[in-house]
Amino acid sequence: MIMDCIKCGGEMEKGFIIDGNQSMNFQQRWHPGEPEKGMKVFGMDLNKEVISASSFDSTKLLDVNTWVCKECGFMEQFADIKK
Secondary structure, eight states: OOOBOTTTOOBEEEEOOEEEOSSOEEEOEEOSSOOOBOOEETTEEOTTTOBOGGGSOGGGOEEEEEEEETTTOOEEEEEOOOO
């Protein structure tokens, strides 16, 4: 698939955004709805940084592909809809 940038008309390149932590990296994924945030670790409130694993259904996750313009840096993201 070839895409042109909607901002400048430049060539877009397909890639992905890495999502992970210090020990593991994954492709970014999308889930419908609002996240249920909230977790305390060693007494610290990580409400804005951690999404509880019990708050989402892993069967609804979609990989997110990102296209970046080689000319201006504009990025577009699309969910990988599996049919």
